[in-house]
Amino acid sequence: MPGFEWPFTELPPSGPAVVAHAAGDLRIEDVPLKAPAADEAVVEIAYGGICGSDLHYWMHGAAGESILKDPMVLGHEIVGTVVRAAADGSGPAAGTPVAVHPATPGPGAARYPQDRPNLSPGCTYLGSAARHPHTDGAFSRYATLPVRMLRELPAGLSLRTAALVEPASVAWHAVARAGDVAGKTAMVIGSGPIGALVVAVLKRAGAAKITAVDMHDKPLEIARAVGADEVLKGDDAEAIAAVEADVVIESSGSHFGLASAIKGAVRGG
Template identity: 35%
Template sequence: MSPSMFPTQHAAVLHAAKDLRLEERIVWSPKPGEVQVQIASTGLCGSDLHYYKHGRNGEFAVRQPLVLGHEASGIVTAVGAGVTGLVVGQRVAIEAGIMCRKCSFCQSGRYNLCKSMRFCSSAAAFPHVDGTLQTRINHPAHVVHPLPDTCSFEQAALAEPLSVLVHASRRAELTAGQSVLVLGTGAIGVLACAHARSLGASRVAAIDINQTRLDFAKKNGFADQTYCFPPADSPKNAEEQLRRAKENASLALAALDKEDGFDVVFECSGAEPCIQMSIHAATTGGKVMLIGMGTKNATLPLSSAALREVDIHGSFRYANTYPAALELLSSRKLGNVEKLVTHRFKLQDAKKAFETLERGVDEDGLLVLKVMIGDGQVS
């Protein structure tokens, strides 16, 4: 059969920095063990934006055309041989990581650390694995999750970033009654606030340099308290930066009436000054969860952490979180989480969607947090 006889679809394909093209591609049938999903909603992530802006995300440069997007939901349109538990017409969320299922990490349940992990819309592996900014995608059935009846496609697309916080909260052993501080109130930071509240945190505070984001977090009930740092000159050296981080932590804690620090600090910005400040902002015996990925190498005040027994934990993606995340999203325990989605675009307007996310404000000057691409429904 000639290629012209196969059905086709559209995909948003990145060829180089800022070179995003809407292309027509063949729709292939799913292989054994796969299902085909017609995409309803895809949320844009910070890593997607890095690829769009720079043609790379950290050390991983795009070496071949790559379909972006990995926060997605849709409906099953075809089922490959050997698949059980999923049927055509079923509403699902797509877990973007494809693990080997054989290594020691996979066998022990920590498959997010699988060294053979292949992740949709990431250039970490070669050949790259295309993401979800396309009409349909074939994906392994074992990482496709049925949606609760009350979970919308847009909510389900939030399961991927929410999973990051479910995983981090489990590592922090966050329990009801603990106080939580979130550094950085982008989409991940707002979800950190929402998830902490859903677990019964006694107080949730947020810190940022962007007052508009903080106002959003407080107005919509995600944070009890907020603190905005004013603009400041860059420190002259590492010693001054560490000193300033300690001073800034003290100022923030005093303003938040929490001089002794918070039980758990979620560092969601990835900025070195915030990472440094997070250690001082944690209470004695508290925990710092490193979630933001913006700084490759950071100078840390480890003596402060050691003397006060502040535990510093890394947190990378997620494992075994999707059922819990989807249940949370359908339960209304996350408050106004749907308001996190501030802007919506069609697939053919993907380039405009990325440009809007990059600016951080839309043409009317309104805050941009989570951008969704898709119809939110399927035919």
Template identity: 35%
Template sequence: MTETISDTMRASVMTGVGTLKIEDRPVPTPGAHEVLVEVAAVGVCGSDVHYYRHGRIGDFVVEDPMILGHELSGRIAAVGDQVDPTRVGQRVAVEPQHPCRRCKQCMAGRYNLCPYMEFYATPPIDGAFCRYVVIDAEFAHPVPDSMSDEAAALLEPLSVAVTTMRKAHVAPGTSVLIAGAGPIGVICAQTARAFGASRVVVSDPLESRREAVLRFGATEVLDPMVDDVAALDPQVDVFIDASGAAPAVTSGIKAVGPAGYVVLVGMGSGDYPLPIGHIQNMEINVTGVFRYTDTWPAAIHLVASGAVDLDGMVTGRYDLEHVGEALDSDTDPASLKSIVVPS
């Protein structure tokens, strides 16, 4: 350790479904190749909310008390023996994952698919609704002083959007349809425009969210309760689902033209029918997104250059005592991104 740091820290701990408790936890000690980060800001993600309300996401089940939160930024407070000590004091955005680096997926460069992955706030790994965390040194990405702590924390969901655009082959002139104008849908709309998309259509049943996404990159909006999304004319090159709703996925795929791309981002039900005939006849490429690999440099550039506005998406700020309110803030249609400040 390279600074005088308390042995304990305050943390907001999920002790059961819908239950949180402030606890004193030991401050983690960085391993040889790790850094200790003093957390500055943590974004609230839909997965945090899902664990809080349901205690599980698919096969990931919360069985023991766990700290939520995985979208974070902070300052390096200490470093391990094999890390450059001059990094102490550096402002960073944290890529919240620890792959094994030895399995087939890691060796192929797909470390997001590592079967031995330790990912923040995914059972049984603790997250960042606390004062300090440790992470592999190379996953603590330096950010420019011009970037706020809040924007640096939201580089994590922006990384999901960067991965999505890469998988969708979005390029200058591409037309994109996005289902869902929640936080990920809005970030995807901005990122699509930053990647050169000339047409970004966003579908959402809530008028307030349709109005919001028009301020963040959308060129058109649709109300799926009124408009026939499947009959979109002209058809789009890319469909991105950020809703997880089966009807939205079905209609969105049908709106894609020949040789187009479909990327499934939203968390929905495990199984639902797809329009196989349309997929086959149009030779549509369908894939999913599970986290990210090597996206923080691109995300940092997009924010630092002004191509993506993350600060403007922050609609609520909470301390550790009010994490429950932060997790429930998604019930407000006007809410986009809530931030927890652990200090």
């Protein structure tokens, strides 16, 4: 913002943000910058990936069962630079480029695997209307964030490329859950952004053959470009069943895709 140059001597009181109000009602508004707590840092946002949920909030006023009840700042696939470090000395220093882990485990003592906070009951995410009050996202000039959300980026990784970190981590997690895929045949159902990233991760992890499945030509073109050895149309049930993949990852989120995943898996896969 005009008048605020690096390094900051004071924080701007507000800044522009992308705010969803209702179906079809998306606005750029000046929103207050939250004063940081001792364990929070202020990040200048450089890039943000547009998730399918962001599109749904904009176009439909809801993402699945998460329905907008109040205006909400969108955005959770975000990267930027720390412009004010946490007052308690924790977390990255000012000037550090970071990606953002958008989840916060839920409160309470409910049982869940401690190394898998995404399974915590009541877990919240930046830019989500799953809870009320909603959790604002960070499609904004500046965002005040807990340092536990910040992940320092390696030297040489541009912020523009790093905008893929959050969705790529989803793909990496899915492949990791499948175990060692080296030398195995794999099939990915749904070749949207997450599916394409799953294909890329499978390739890097050493899968012997990767088949991508989608209903549309363009996603299949992208899947082939990032590592798919074979592409199939989603309505070709016979060809899907013939794959007999050792590992199948379903990324379409549809009941049709799940049925295809079961058909395409080898017995015991």
